Amino acid sequence: QKINRHPLVYFDNAATTQKPRPVLEAIQRYYEHDNANVHRGIHELSNRATAAYEGARERVAQFINAPSTKDIIFTRGTTEAINLVAATWGAANLREGDVILLTELEHHSNLVPWQLLAQRTGAALRFIPVTGDEGTLDLSDLDALFRDVKLLSITHISNALGTINPVAELCAKARAVGAVTLVDAAQSAGHLPLDVQAIGCDFLSFSGHKLCGPTGIGALYARTALQEAMPPYQGGGEMIATVTFQSSEYHVPPHKFEAGTPNIAGAVGLHAALDYLDDLGRENIHAHDTELASYAKDRLAEFDGIRIFGPAGDRGGLVSFVFENVHALDLATMADQQGVAIRIGHHCTQPLHDKLGVPATARASFYFYNTRAEVDRFIEVLQKGMKLLS
Ligand code: C6P
Numbered sequence: 001q002k003i004n005r006h007p008l009v010y011f012d013n014a015a016t017t018q019k020p021r022p023v024l025e026a027i028q029r030y031y032e033h034d035n036a037n038v039h040r041g042i043h044e045l046s047n048r049a050t051a052a053y054e055g056a057r058e059r060v061a062q063f064i065n066a067p068s069t070k071d072i073i074f075t076r077g078t079t080e081a082i083n084l085v086a087a088t089w090g091a092a093n094l095r096e097g098d099v100i101l102l103t104e105l106e107h108h109s110n111l112v113p114w115q116l117l118a119q120r121t122g123a124a125l126r127f128i129p130v131t132g133d134e135g136t137l138d139l140s141d142l143d144a145l146f147r148d149v150k151l152l153s154i155t156h157i158s159n160a161l162g163t164i165n166p167v168a169e170l171c172a173k174a175r176a177v178g179a180v181t182l183v184d185a186a187q188s189a190g191h192l193p194l195d196v197q198a199i200g201c202d203f204l205s206f207s208g209h210k211l212c213g214p215t216g217i218g219a220l221y222a223r224t225a226l227q228e229a230m231p232p233y234q235g236g237g238e239m240i241a242t243v244t245f246q247s248s249e250y251h252v253p254p255h256k257f258e259a260g261t262p263n264i265a266g267a268v269g270l271h272a273a274l275d276y277l278d279d280l281g282r283e284n285i286h287a288h289d290t291e292l293a294s295y296a297k298d299r300l301a302e303f304d305g306i307r308i309f310g311p312a313g314d315r316g317g318l319v320s321f322v323f324e325n326v327h328a329l330d331l332a333t334m335a336d337q338q339g340v341a342i343r344i345g346h347h348c349t350q351p352l353h354d355k356l357g358v359p360a361t362a363r364a365s366f367y368f369y370n371t372r373a374e375v376d377r378f379i380e381v382l383q384k385g386m387k388l389l390s
Helices: 021-034 044-063 078-093 112-121 167-176 224-228 264-280 282-300 328-337 350-356 372-389
Strands: 072-075 099-103 124-128 149-155 180-184 203-207 218-222 240-243 248-250 306-309 318-323 343-345 361-365
Touching: 021 044, 021 264, 044 072, 044 264, 072 078, 078 112, 078 149, 078 180, 078 203, 078 218, 099 112, 112 124, 149 167, 167 180, 218 224, 264 282, 282 306, 282 318, 282 372, 318 328, 328 343, 328 361, 328 372
Parallel strands: 099 124, 099 149, 149 180, 180 203
Antiparallel strands: 072 218, 203 218, 240 248, 306 318, 318 361, 343 361
16 A cells, blocks of 8 residues: 555564455454354354364464463463463562573563562562673673573564574573573564474463464463463453352363453464465575565665664564664654654663663564565665755
């Protein structure tokens, strides 16, 4: 479509991706033919809805190579998944003197839930530092970083800088000190092949809407052995086995963590999205995204007075930058007037931006449907804008 009379260039994919037609059609088909509540009825539509919902769970397990379908809990997205872990596993297992190890790259969704938990339990937060504008992790003193750590919770790909973290290596180190691990895969699940067994994590979270699926659905991978010992997250229907006026026995995992009518249509859409991505091939998506990000970075480097963030080598499909003389807000507004959608701000990583000494960055983030020609158009728009604004 045209935005402000210019063909749309959508470079805000780290915030949310566009949705392919098969995803929209799957949701429409479900509502037109199979709509009913799950796990309850013995009628045909309820059976179909249950099969679709549980089929989506199986598909998610396969997508991330989880050992069992039981390891998959549906959530509203990454944020809810992390909050679930903090409120259940965290509240039951952490106490004063324990350390929660994060990185300085974390999205607020992988920071604020742990701050809340730390306030409640007396546990302390520690951060793996990043090295300047490159935004890679400083892992020079792992032993000191991991002292007294009970939980490691880290992002796979930074939404602010594009850094790809060595999650398998860090999870191995955490395991060696007996710590539990969570990987925030919000920016990686739709962009590269993901294997929870190869990573060796206990928990992993992602959002459907960042990988071509609908909003309001996401998943938490949680090793079944850990789920067994975790208290429920929310109470209500679906998550119970028997209820008396005074107390309840809970359903088996993962249903114990899915109170109330779930987002069935969302799960159906997510299933279609995962099929769509695997048809394209996640290796191909990763190669395309990183190539585009590196091309955009090179083209941006043509500007004077620009500061570009993120690692020099392999990076996720995004590039963040600031200009010395032009405010990011003016830049994004001007880009929008020319049909180019980018995001500016701290991208929910305010402490990281404080450390970098900038209140906001501009971020262009790519997906498989973006092209080099769109990057060229973006650069052209910036060139025009810089002449006007500086
Ligand atoms: N980042 C961005 O523009 P939700 O909102 O729950 O789907 O995802 C939260 C989240 C968690 N971790 C990372 C690494 C993320 O990038 C995000 C969402 C968006 O960068 C919105 S702020």
